Amino acid sequence: MTLLRFWSAPLSLLLLSALAYGGMVSMQIRHGNLGTTEVAEFLVWFGFAFAAYAVAVFWLERWWYSSRTQGAGTRSGVREFYLLVWIWIGGCLFRWLLLQTFPTLSSDVFRYMWDGHVTANGVSPYAFPIDASQLDWLDVPFRAQANHAWMASPYMPAAQWFFAVIALFYPLNPDSFQVAAVLFDLGTAFILTKLLATVGLPTHRILIYLWNPLVVVETAQGAHVDALMVLLIMMAVYAMVRSATAGGSARHAGEPVTDSERPSFSLLAPVLLALATLTKLIPVFLTPIFWWRWNWGSRLLYGYLTVGMLVSPALRAGWGLSGELDGRGLFGALRIYNAQWNFNSGLFRWLENWLESMGIADPMAQAQEISYFLMFLLLLGVWRQFRHFKSDLRAVLRWMAIPLGGYLLLATTVHPWYLLALMPFLPLLAPGDDEPMRLWLWPLPWLWLSGIVALSYVTYIDPENLLDLDWVRLVEWLPTLFLLGIALFWGPIKHHRLRPLTS
Numbered sequence: 243m244t245l246l247r248f249w250s251a252p253l254s255l256l257l258l259s260a261l262a263y264g265g266m267v268s269m270q271i272r273h274g275n276l277g278t279t280e281v282a283e284f285l286v287w288f289g290f291a292f293a294a295y296a297v298a299v300f301w302l303e304r305w306w307y308s309s310r311t312q313g314a315g316t317r318s319g320v321r322e323f324y325l326l327v328w329i330w331i332g333g334c335l336f337r338w339l340l341l342q343t344f345p346t347l348s349s350d351v352f353r354y355m356w357d358g359h360v361t362a363n364g365v366s367p368y369a370f371p372i373d374a375s376q377l378d379w380l381d382v383p384f385r386a387q388a389n390h391a392w393m394a395s396p397y398m399p400a401a402q403w404f405f406a407v408i409a410l411f412y413p414l415n416p417d418s419f420q421v422a423a424v425l426f427d428l429g430t431a432f433i434l435t436k437l438l439a440t441v442g443l444p445t446h447r448i449l450i451y452l453w454n455p456l457v458v459v460e461t462a463q464g465a466h467v468d469a470l471m472v473l474l475i476m477m478a479v480y481a482m483v484r485s486a487t488a489g490g491s492a493r494h495a496g497e498p499v500t501d502s503e504r505p506s507f508s509l510l511a512p513v514l515l516a517l518a519t520l521t522k523l524i525p526v527f528l529t530p531i532f533w534w535r536w537n538w539g540s541r542l543l544y545g546y547l548t549v550g551m552l553v554s555p556a557l558r559a560g561w562g563l564s565g566e567l568d569g570r571g572l573f574g575a576l577r578i579y580n581a582q583w584n585f586n587s588g589l590f591r592w593l594e595n596w597l598e599s600m601g602i603a604d605p606m607a608q609a610q611e612i613s614y615f616l617m618f619l620l621l622l623g624v625w626r627q628f629r630h631f632k633s634d635l636r637a638v639l640r641w642m643a644i645p646l647g648g649y650l651l652l653a654t655t656v657h658p659w660y661l662l663a664l665m666p667f668l669p670l671l672a673p674g675d676d677e678p679m680r681l682w683l684w685p686l687p688w689l690w691l692s693g694i695v696a697l698s699y700v701t702y703i704d705p706e707n708l709l710d711l712d713w714v715r716l717v718e719w720l721p722t723l724f725l726l727g728i729a730l731f732w733g734p735i736k737h738h739r740l741r742p743l744t745s
Contacts (some may be wrong), residue, residue: 252325255298256332259453262291263339266463270343277347278461281699286349291336291455292693298453302446303672310675325446326435333431333452334480337424340462344416347699350657351416351465352387357395358405359414366571367395367402368559393569394562396576399555400474400520401467419465426469427461433476434666440483441636445670450685456692460659467521468662474518475525476666479642481510482535483635512536512544519548524663527617527645530625534632580610585655585710586698588719589613606654613652620648636670640684643667647688651723658695664688680732687725694718 265287269276276284296443302325309321345351357367363380370376385391394403404422412418431452438445451457461469485508515532518525526548535540537685555572562571569575583593584606590613597605624644631637646664650656673681697714 247546248711251301251658252298252328255294255301256268256328256335258294259291259298259332260335262287262294262455263458265290265428266340266459267339270346274344275346275383276343277699277702278705279703281703282416284699285696288455288459288696289693291458294518295453295455295687296693299450305473308442318648322444322446329446329449329452330431333458334428336453336458337427337462340458341417341424342418343463345420345465347459348464348466348657349387349389350467351419352407353389353395353397354401354419354465354467355384355409355414356382356388357397358407359404360407361402361406362409364561366555367397367405368555368562368574369570370394371569373466375548380423390569390575393575393578394559394571396569396579397418397467398522399572400517401470401522404470404521406555416465420664421460423461423465423467423469427457427474429472430469430476430666431471433480434669437476437480437483437639438669441639441670443636443670443672443674447672449664450669450672450689453666454689454692456658456661456695457665459696460545460662464659466659468659471518471521471525472662472666474514474521474530475663478511478514478518478525479639481508481514482532483638484633485511486535502522509540509543512540513547516544516547516551520551524646524649526643527621527649530621530645531628531641533625535638579655581607583655584719585657585701586695586715587654587656588715588722589651590654591710591715596677610654613654617652621645636674639667639670643671643684643688650691651721656695656698659693661688661695665692683725683729683732687722687729690725691718691722694721 266276266284269280269283269287273280273283305325306322356372359382360367360377360380365377365380371393372385372388377474379744390396397405408418408422410413430449434451435445435448460466511532513523515528529544532544535734552572560571560574562569562574562577565571567578567581568572568576584594590609593612594605594609597608602608603623624641628641631641643664646667650660650664653660665688668685671681671684673679694716697717700711701708
């Protein structure tokens, strides 16, 4: 009876979550769409999934805490193993359900398909916009569905290589990209499980990542290339950690590592981080942390690969750093993004509005300059402070959330899938056996944002009249900033005075 009572909660939560994702599949069957005019129903199912997810996190943490305080021993360890199996079954089931849907929350996958098609046919995706007459000989039905047809590709070279591989070896349809994104996502979860165990944190915390509806939807439904970037980041992190723990059992957090203990495979970390950076540029914000873990050979290798792999596509299509804003060239589309994109931003939008109220000419450009400066100061602060933490593996992983969180706060555009880069680090922020419960203050703001950011899809109710709604941004960002303020005031930084986060 006790065993039955124990499993009633996790099995119920799994079934409720599956019901929510099943509701999304039903939407697809009934309406052929999860977004635009049907977005209200989607948000209901998403909210249902997130509520079940939040209860699952709370239940699991409560069980874990009570089992530790009561000294349950071997029985607790067995249950934890089976709970880990339950977590993985649920995570795989939810993703499989959404693989039955067609990507409709974002049209990015059609741009991936077009770029892969063009590249596989020997044409640089940076050379011409989609609607260029020079590409008419490559015309295919999904060409009309690819977004921003008036500009060339905004995606970096490593992403283009991935698109081309799909175009060459797999059916060129959304399913291929959805399956690939799910495989990347599950790979990230597997590596995260290994990292949790390495730094002495409970492995069941993988539920925080694996069951998060934002992660499930934006990979299995949205098929975003961010899943590849996140996997490469986590592979780089794991390679760095393995270089520190090789030659014996995993170290406890806080134990120093000598250069003589670093094996040759530590060079994998800069290679993988370079590939992540060339998928999307976001991983460059992690370099201040990797810097103190690398020797000069690894630092130079990362720089050489990151810059060197840009040369070939730039020679074919140009760098795109000047001239008309038509998206042509390697960085041409990113120049457009930098000059014109402004959606669902947090601190940036309020800064822009304040500058506009002050009568500043071109407030968006001025707000961008201030944001760049603030991000530079944040990265400089992380770089200077982190040298005091570089021998603490648990602190190493936790500090990676700081520049990624700063980027989200200051970015001009924050689509829901932009949060994917931060999501794997949230389970690492929660407290271990030897740490105070107040450490939960650190993942809490981002967990809130991951649940509420789906509201930004309301913008697409009328595709002909896209609006950046102020009430949506307030609901998303004000509680996030409030919770971050609480974390800064009562969290570990104040109490530990910038000491490592371990006891």
